[in-house]
Structures are given as structure tokens and as C-alpha cells.
Amino acid sequence: MSNNTLRWNPSLRWILLALSLQVSAAAVASGGSVLIRDATVHTMTSAGTLEHTDILITDGKIAEVGHVKNAPADTQGIDAKGRPVTPGLFGGISHLGVEEIGEETTVDDYSLKLGSMRPEFDVTLAFNPDSTLLGVGRVGGITFTMVAPSAETGGTLIAGQGAVAHLNGAVDPATHALFVELGGGANALTGGSRAAQFMLLSQAITEVRSTKSLLPGDARLLTGGGRQVLGTYLEGSHSFVFAVDRASDIRQVIALAKREKLHAVIRGGAEAWRVAPELAAARIPVVLNPLDDLPESFDAVGSTLENAARLQHAGVEIAFSFDDPSSHNIRKLRQAAGIAVAHGLPWEEGLAALTSHPAEIFGVTATNGSIAKGRPADLVLWSGDPLEVTTLADQVFIQGVAQPMRSRQTDLRDRYLQKLRANAAR
Amino acid sequence: MHKICCLVLAALVTGCAAQPAKTDNPGSSAATASGTTRTNKTAATPATPSNSSAQSTPNGAEFYASTYHAPASPPTLIRGATVLTGTGTRLDNADVLLVDGKIQAVGTNLQAPANSKVVEGKDLWVTPGLIDVHSHLGVYASPQVYAASDGNEMTSPATPNVWSEHSIWPEDPGFRTALAGGITTLQILPGSGNLIGGRSVVLKNVPGVTYQGMKFPGAPQGLKMACGENPKRVYGQEKHQFPMTRMGNMAGYRAQWVEAQEYQHDWDEYHQKADSGAKDAKPPKRDLKLDTLAAALRGDILVHMHCYRADEMAAVIDMSKEFGYHVVAFHHAVEAYKIANLLADNGICAAMWADWWGFKMESYDGIQENIAFVDAAPGGCAIVHSDSEEGIQRLNQEAAKAIAAGERAGLTIPPERAIRWLTANPAKVLGILDRTGTLEPGKMADVVVWNRNPFSVYARANFVFIDGVVRYDRNDPSVAPQSDFLLGQPAAEGS
Numbered sequence: 001m002s003n004n005t006l007r008w009n010p011s012l013r014w015i016l017l018a019l020s021l022q023v024s025a026a027a028v029a030s031g032g033s034v035l036i037r038d039a040t041v042h043t044m045t046s047a048g049t050l051e052h053t054d055i056l057i058t059d060g061k062i063a064e065v066g067h068v069k070n071a072p073a074d075t076q077g078i079d080a081k082g083r084p085v086t087p088g089l090f091g092g093i094s095h096l097g098v099e100e101i102g103e104e105t106t107v108d109d110y111s112l113k114l115g116s117m118r119p120e121f122d123v124t125l126a127f128n129p130d131s132t133l134l135g136v137g138r139v140g141g142i143t144f145t146m147v148a149p150s151a152e153t154g155g156t157l158i159a160g161q162g163a164v165a166h167l168n169g170a171v172d173p174a175t176h177a178l179f180v181e182l183g184g185g186a187n188a189l190t191g192g193s194r195a196a197q198f199m200l201l202s203q204a205i206t207e208v209r210s211t212k213s214l215l216p217g218d219a220r221l222l223t224g225g226g227r228q229v230l231g232t233y234l235e236g237s238h239s240f241v242f243a244v245d246r247a248s249d250i251r252q253v254i255a256l257a258k259r260e261k262l263h264a265v266i267r268g269g270a271e272a273w274r275v276a277p278e279l280a281a282a283r284i285p286v287v288l289n290p291l292d293d294l295p296e297s298f299d300a301v302g303s304t305l306e307n308a309a310r311l312q313h314a315g316v317e318i319a320f321s322f323d324d325p326s327s328h329n330i331r332k333l334r335q336a337a338g339i340a341v342a343h344g345l346p347w348e349e350g351l352a353a354l355t356s357h358p359a360e361i362f363g364v365t366a367t368n369g370s371i372a373k374g375r376p377a378d379l380v381l382w383s384g385d386p387l388e389v390t391t392l393a394d395q396v397f398i399q400g401v402a403q404p405m406r407s408r409q410t411d412l413r414d415r416y417l418q419k420l421r422a423n424a425a426r
Numbered sequence: 427m428h429k430i431c432c433l434v435l436a437a438l439v440t441g442c443a444a445q446p447a448k449t450d451n452p453g454s455s456a457a458t459a460s461g462t463t464r465t466n467k468t469a470a471t472p473a474t475p476s477n478s479s480a481q482s483t484p485n486g487a488e489f490y491a492s493t494y495h496a497p498a499s500p501p502t503l504i505r506g507a508t509v510l511t512g513t514g515t516r517l518d519n520a521d522v523l524l525v526d527g528k529i530q531a532v533g534t535n536l537q538a539p540a541n542s543k544v545v546e547g548k549d550l551w552v553t554p555g556l557i558d559v560h561s562h563l564g565v566y567a568s569p570q571v572y573a574a575s576d577g578n579e580m581t582s583p584a585t586p587n588v589w590s591e592h593s594i595w596p597e598d599p600g601f602r603t604a605l606a607g608g609i610t611t612l613q614i615l616p617g618s619g620n621l622i623g624g625r626s627v628v629l630k631n632v633p634g635v636t637y638q639g640m641k642f643p644g645a646p647q648g649l650k651m652a653c654g655e656n657p658k659r660v661y662g663q664e665k666h667q668f669p670m671t672r673m674g675n676m677a678g679y680r681a682q683w684v685e686a687q688e689y690q691h692d693w694d695e696y697h698q699k700a701d702s703g704a705k706d707a708k709p710p711k712r713d714l715k716l717d718t719l720a721a722a723l724r725g726d727i728l729v730h731m732h733c734y735r736a737d738e739m740a741a742v743i744d745m746s747k748e749f750g751y752h753v754v755a756f757h758h759a760v761e762a763y764k765i766a767n768l769l770a771d772n773g774i775c776a777a778m779w780a781d782w783w784g785f786k787m788e789s790y791d792g793i794q795e796n797i798a799f800v801d802a803a804p805g806g807c808a809i810v811h812s813d814s815e816e817g818i819q820r821l822n823q824e825a826a827k828a829i830a831a832g833e834r835a836g837l838t839i840p841p842e843r844a845i846r847w848l849t850a851n852p853a854k855v856l857g858i859l860d861r862t863g864t865l866e867p868g869k870m871a872d873v874v875v876w877n878r879n880p881f882s883v884y885a886r887a888n889f890v891f892i893d894g895v896v897r898y899d900r901n902d903p904s905v906a907p908q909s910d911f912l913l914g915q916p917a918a919e920g921s
Contacts, residue, residue: 100784101784101785101786101787101790102784102785102786103655103659103785103786103787104786104787132784133784136783246917247917271917274917291816293603293819294568294599294600294603294815294816295568295569295599295911295912295915295918296568296569296570297569297570297571298569298571300569301569301912301915301917301918301921302917302918302921303921304921306921328782328783328784328785329781329782329783331781332781335823335827335883338883338884339820339883341883341884342883342884342885342886387883388882388883388884389823389826389827389830389881389882389883390826390827390829390830390833390881390882391830392830392831392834409783409792409793409794412791412793413763413793413794413795413835416763416764416793416799417795417799417835417836419764420763420766420767420799420802420803423766423767423803423804424802424803424804
């Protein structure tokens with residue numbers, strides 16, 4: 001049996017490919033129009049999937065979805081040749097922009113370690129739009145993410161607030177959510193017991209809502225600023241995101257949310273499938289990692305690759321996210337979605353869990369998660385099935401602007417590709 | 427959710443969480459060994475070590491032998507499938523015949539012996555069983571509790587005396603999920619907190635109550651060594667002891683190799699005396715650390731080195747020449763693409779992830795084309811590895827991502843070429859290519875039957891054969907029973 005020899009394509013090929021796919025960001029930013037012709041458009045609206053369809057982008061907005069006959073004179077055209085277009089993908093709950101490199105404390109800003117409960121901690125104040133992670137995520141087709149703090153040793157179970165960031169570097173201040181860590185992994189933050197987690201949350205809520213029951217000498221958990229911030233969350237306009245895996249803990253969250261009228265989101269939810277009907281009835285969405293299938297902890301003994309499919313089947317709204325340390329590789333999230341599909345989730349629901357569902361859960365439907373006339377153009381043209389691992393993003397638009405398909409990684413690639421070619425020819 | 431973090435980091439977190447161990451002499455612990463016990467230190471270190479002529483030193487591995495024997499299995503004919511042989515060849519509409527646990531034939535119109543099991547292969551793909559050269563299953567088991575965290579003996583920067591096999595918990599549920607991903611053979615390594623982490627072991631991915639029952643018969647052990655940030659963080663940053671720097675790392679390894687050379691020399695001298703009938707021939711005092719290192723210098727134990735940065739790999743290559751040993755593979759070689767030709771010229775494989783980067787400084791320059799670039803260098807040897815209980819479940823998809831990234835950079839990598847990254851190349855660096863890693867007659871019948879082209883997110887293994895025995899059947903969960911740990915757990919029922 002002979003070895004298959006490697007075939008080098010002419011270097012010109014890559015350059016041509018790049019030129020043919022990339023649209024000048026400057027042209028669009030200056031008011032130019034872009035027409036994507038003959039795409040398979042996954043609108044993620046009631047319009048469903050539209051084949052052989054054109055999208056006209058003018059002034060950063062989607063001017064038309066359909067068969068475009070008239071476009072402004074200076075319109076740049078992209079022939080999609082039937083390739084899929086989807087809304088820009090969600091990068092999950094991440095540390096994007098607040099963690100440049102793991103293990104290096106001077107560039108990691110996602111965790112508050114003051115030892116006291118500070119819901120007023122807003123991690124997005126540390127957001128760095130120049131982080132190299134943004135470019136890497138963008139090139140991978142990610143256009144928005146929920147930037148969140150993490151509760152770590154030295155902090156408390158309330159990690160603080162996060163908000164949606166667009167991968168063009170803009171943080172959406174209207175999307176703040178409060179992140180709470182529960183379960184065995186948070187025991188060390190709460191005196192050694194998960195029971196104390198609910199005790200402490202109740203106490204903090206009492207400090208906000210029942211100030212008359214407190215006596216002057218009582219120990220307080222919150223500062224004045226903390227009470228004010230927690231109060232806005234207790235009014236119900238913003239989400240509490242509870243990181244929790246074990247079925248019994250999820251039930252406690254459901255009860256807490258009902259009792260205190262909280263707008264709750266479950267994050268993690270390894271055993272959420274076991275309480276799916278209760279979650280559906282309480283209309284509590286779950287942001288889960290479709291790859292979790294091992295009992296990583298005793299909180300996750302019921303982990304299964306069918307978690308997503310079972311929750312969706314039971315009527316629970318789901319979105320996808322990785323665990324904390326994966327911010328560098330949020331581009332992998334669509335692979336995770338594909339794996340959920342390979343384990344029973346309908347394909348459209350897999351895409352929805354990366355587009356329309358997270359946009360709904362985190363309050364950015366006006367700008368993200370669907371393709372419709374009048375919306376800002378936040379979309380991706382793919383080389384093939386967007387959930388397939390061999391597919392790449394050909395062109396990304398964020399908030400109406402075609403993004404250069406370039407990152408620190410593509411720069412490194414191009415530098416060393418030249419060197420490799422020179423050596424291959426020796 | 428709530429996993430402490432991925433394994434490469436878990437190793438460190440575990441180190442942080444571990445009870446601080448008292449080291450007797452932190453400043454020189456990398457070089458203590460047993461120097462004081464020897465009397466025959468006559469020769470200086472040879473300038474050009476002739477390790478190949480060295481005689482054996484004590485090893486011990488023979489006392490921990492494999493007890494794995496494949497049960498009898500009926501002949502199996504997989505008929506009319508797309509076959510990637512692992513030798514670089516793709517055969518369409520081809521048959522694979524497994525008899526007595528071995529590959530009997532690969533070709534067309536093969537005849538099934540009487541009482542054969544027949545798998546109709548239409549639309550299916552067949553590959554050799556996948557091999558992961560970098561796993562911590564069993565030593566960093568699920569659940570990730572302290573009691574099951576046995577992968578990093580971070581009490582001294584050089585612990586060549588420890589063996590990962592002595593930490594393996596065979597009931598780690600991760601073995602079974604890896605099997606569902608087509609993994610038939612895997613190397614279990616100690617962690618990377620130490621400069622020299624200890625001996626590795628190669629397992630067949632079969633259920634076992636003991637690790638010996640999983641051990642790949644006759645596979646050489648490996649030696650795990652680590653470059654860069656981890657050792658200097660664990661010792662320098664956290665314990666304020668040697669090594670604190672990368673130059674300290676290098677000094678630490680070299681001191682160990684010097685000791686190993688002296689040990690080898692002492693044993694050679696003893697053997698010479700004994701062979702010539704000298705009555706005063708007395709064996710040197712045995713040293714467990716140097717048993718391992720001397721065997722590594724001779725090539726009896728294969729050296730695997732965790733190393734991210736190009737410059738550090740180059741320094742290690744120089745060191746291997748100084749002491750006359752061979753590094754079979756750099757693991758986590760995130761910057762291998764920068765020195766693809768240097769690696770190829772030195773016959774060293776690079777074991778890589780498809781897309782991990784940035785989780786620490788030394789992984790900041792990771793690119794998705796790394797695997798494809800290493801593969802493209804003339805004579806290059808690329809391996810896809812996991813270091814993760816999640817990644818090991820889908821090495822085929824990791825390879826698929828590398829194919830796509832390579833394609834965009836102008837490299838065309840057909841499936842029959844890429845499959846070698848997960849089969850033949852890892853078998854080569856584990857020293858078992860003569861027994862597994864390709865679908866060639868006479869080799870172990872380690873085979874995966876996929877529901878489609880394996881380089882897809884939708885690919886699932888329909889059957890996994892190990893030594894001809896069906897160990898995984900997608901439609902019959904009873905073939906691959908859950909681990910003892912999950913048995914009787916109410917939360918796991920129905921999962």
C-alpha cells in the first residue's frame with residue numbers, strides 16, 4: 001500500500017480565496033451596501049430557512065431578505081452559491097475580554113476576591129475590546145457572548161455582574177445579569193455546606209427587602225451599593241444566572257425563584273434533564289454544555305450527551321455554553337452543538353441554542369439571534385453546515401459591519417506558512 | 427459545569443490543592459538520587475554515549491506484567507465499506523476480515539469463514555482503532571475528587587521512580603466514554619508538575635478490575651518529562667524552590683541524566699566483572715529513579731516530553747544529543763508549526779490539540795493549522811492527542827478541524843492521510859506499530875466501524891473491536907457496561 005502524497009496547492013489559491021470572500025469593512029462602514037446572493041438563509045424567525053435567497057445590507061441594517069432586484073449602485077456582491085447564512089453565533093457565558101491568558105493574574109480580571117459579598121461588582125468595567133480573543137472568536141463565527149465573572153476562592157457565592165458583549169468590542173449595558181455559584185463546587189465559599197448557599201441568599205434578599213426586620217447591630221452581608229444593585233435584580237428585570245448541576249439543587253433554585261419572584265437562568269445543569277418538566281413549568285431556561293457526559297463531580301452523576309435533546313423535548317428553552325476556562329476556544333461551541341444534534345437534538349434546535357435562544361435569554365433579540373428586515377446585520381456566511389467541524393466561517397458581519405477575517409492566529413499562520421513553503425521546496 | 431477545569435489545568439489545580447509535602451533538600455532535590463551509595467565512580471561521563479551497547483539495569487516492569495488475554499471471538503467480516511487502512515490508503519467498497527483476534531485480510535470479495543459474524547458495511551467507514559498517546563484517565567478520574575487525584579507526585583521535581591500504572595483506577599467512567607469514541611489503545615501518563623513525572627503505561631481500552639488486566643501486552647513503558655511553566659510554577663512560584671526558571675528546568679533534567687549515566691556505567695562495570703568471573707563483583711545498590719532513567723537512555727523506556735514552545739523543544743533536542751537518548755514525541759506541541767522541519771529532521775513526532783490555546787502563556791501562539799503544518803513538513807509526524815476526558819471521546823473530530831484549517835491554508839489532506847494522526851503515528855511513538863495502528867494482516871484486530879466518514883461532527887462509532895472482540899455496540903449498551911462507580915447511582919439511571 002502506498003502512501004498518499006501531500007498535494008500543495010498554489011499559494012495564490014489561498015489569497016484568491018481570501019479576496020473573494022472578504023468584503024472591505026471600510027466600504028460597509030462608510031455606508032456602502034453589501035448584497036449576499038443565492039444563500040441558504042437560516043433566519044431563526046417564523047420565516048424558517050429560505051433557499052436561494054438574497055440578503056441586502058444597507059447602512060448596517062438588513063434592508064431586504066428575499067429576491068433582491070434593485071440594489072444601490074455601489075453595492076458589493078458576494079455570491080454565496082447556496083452556502084448557509086446564519087445569525088452570528090453566541091459564544092456562551094465566557095471571560096472574553098476579561099481574561100487574556102490563563103494563569104496570569106495581571107491579565108485576568110474575572111474574579112473578585114475581596115472576601116465579602118459584592119453583587120455590585122461589574123466585571124464588564126474590565127472589558128478589553130483589544131483582547132486578541134475577540135479576533136479569534138470573530139473569525140470563528142462568534143458575534144456575541146455573555147461576559148461573566150467567576151466565583152473563586154477568596155470570593156463569595158455571588159460572583160458579580162456580567163453583560164452581553166458583541167465581538168466588535170461593544171458591551172451592551174442593558175443586558176446585565178447577576179452570577180451565582182451553587183453546589184458542591186461552591187461549598188468552600190459558603191462555610192462548607194450547600195445548605196448555607198440558600199441561607200446566605202435569603203439573608204441577602206432580606207437585607208434588601210425587609211430592612212425593618214434588621215436591628216442596628218446585625219451583621220450585614222451587603223454594602224449600601226450592594227443592596228441597591230441586588231434590589232434592581234430583585235425587581236425582576238434582570239436575570240440571576242445560577243451555576244448549578246445537581247437535580248436537587250436545581251429544585252431548590254426553582255423554589256427560590258418562585259418564592260422570591262426571580263428571573264432565573266440555570267447554567268451548567270448537568271442533571272437538568274432529570275427535572276425537565278419542573279423547569280419547563282417554571283419557564284426557567286438552561287444554558288448547558290452539550291459535551292458534559294461524565295460524572296465530573298458528585299453533583300453531575302447524571303450527566304449525559306442527551307441532556308440537550310431531553311430538555312428541548314420537554315419544552316425547556318436551552319442555549320449552549322462552555323465552562324469557565326474555555327473563553328479562548330468559544331469557537332468550539334458549534335462543534336458541541338453538532339454533538340448535541342448527533343445525540344438526538346433536532347438540527348434547527350441546535351442552531352437555535354447558539355442564536356435565537358441565547359438572544360432571548362439574555363435580552364438581545366433586537367440585535368442578535370435572527371435574520372430579518374430592519375435588524376442590524378449580525379450574521380455569518382459559512383463554507384458549509386455551520387454545525388459541522390469541517391466548516392469554516394467565510395465572512396462575518398457584526399452590527400452591520402463586515403469584519404476582517406483576520407486574527408492574531410491568522411497572522412501567525414501566514415508568517416509560518418511562508419517559512420514552511422520555503423522549506424518544503426528545499 | 428463545575429469541573430475544576432480541563433485536565434491540563436487540573437493537574438496544576440490539584441498541585442495547588444495538594445498537601446504541601448516536605449522535601450528534604452529543595453535546592454538540589456533534582457539531583458539527590460543515590461550518588462552516595464556508589465563506590466565505582468571511575469569514569470567521567472562519556473562524551474559520546476554509546477547507550478545502545480549498554481547492558482540492562484534492573485527494571486521491575488516484569489513483576490507488573492499484563493494479565494490481559496482477549497477472549498475468543500467468532501470470525502467477523504465487515505463487507506463493502508469505505509476502509510482507511512492507516513497506511514495512507516483508502517479502499518472503497520472493501521472488506522475487512524477479522525479472525526482469531528487478528529486482521530486476516532483487507533480487500534474485496536473476501537470469503538467469510540463458517541460461523542462468521544457479518545457486518546454489512548454499506549455507507550459505513552472502517553478505520554483502525556484510535557490511539558491516544560496522552561491521557562490521564564484513571565489517574566485523574568471522574569469524579570474529580572481529591573481521593574481520585576493521583577496523577578502528579580509533586581513532592582520533588584524529579585520523580586522517575588513513580589509509575590502512572592500504580593495510580594490507575596480502572597473504574598474511571600471515562601474509559602467507557604472514550605471507547606464510544608473509538609479509542610482502543612491509550613497511554614496513561616503522569617502529570618506535568620514535575621520535570622520528570624514518572625513512567626507511563628499503555629492500556630488496551632478493555633474493562634478491567636485491575637490495571638494489569640488492561641495493560642497492553644508487551645508495550646514498552648514511557649517516561650513523562652515536562653518543559654516550561656508547570657514545573658517552574660509548582661516549585662519556583664509556589665514553593666520557592668528549584669526549579670524557578672526555564673534554565674533551572676534544563677539544569678534539573680541534565681543533572682538527572684548525569685546520574686543515570688553514572689548508574690549505567692556502574693552496572694556495566696559490574697556486569698563485566700561478573701561475566702569475567704571476578705569473585706568480588708558486587709552489584710550497585712538499586713535505585714528506583716535511576717532504573718527508569720537508565721532504561722530511558724537505552725531506549726527501553728520511550729521518552730515523551732510535554733513541551734509547548736518551539737525554543738524549548740529545540741533546547742531539549744540538543745539535550746537529547748548531549749546524553750544520547752531519543753525523544754519520541756513532544757506533547758502539547760502548540761508551537762510545533764514554527765519548527766516543523768526541525769522536528770521532522772530529528773525524527774520526533776508532535777502530539778497536538780486541534781485548537782486549544784491561551785490557557786497559559788506558553789500556549790498563547792496556538793493556531794488551528796498546527797497539525798496540518800507539522801504533517802506537511804517532509805518527513806513530518808503529526809499526532810492528535812487529547813489530555814482530556816472530553817477530547818479523547820472525539821479525536822476524529824479534532825483531526826477533522828485540523829483538516830479544515832489546513833485546507834484553508836492551501837493544504838489538501840485526504841481522510842486516508844489524516845487517519846494516521848490517530849492510528850499509525852501514535853502507535854509508532856508508543857512502540858506498538860508492529861502490533862496495532864493499521865489494518866494490515868497479522869495485526870491485532872483493533873477496528874472501528876463508523877456510521878459515516880469519521881471526520882464529521884455527526885460521526886458515531888457503530889462498533890468498536892479490540893483484538894477481534896466487540897467491545898462497543900451503539901445499539902446494545904450491554905456490550906460496554908457502565909463502571910462500578912455508576913452502578914446503583916439513582917442519578918445515573920437512565921442517563
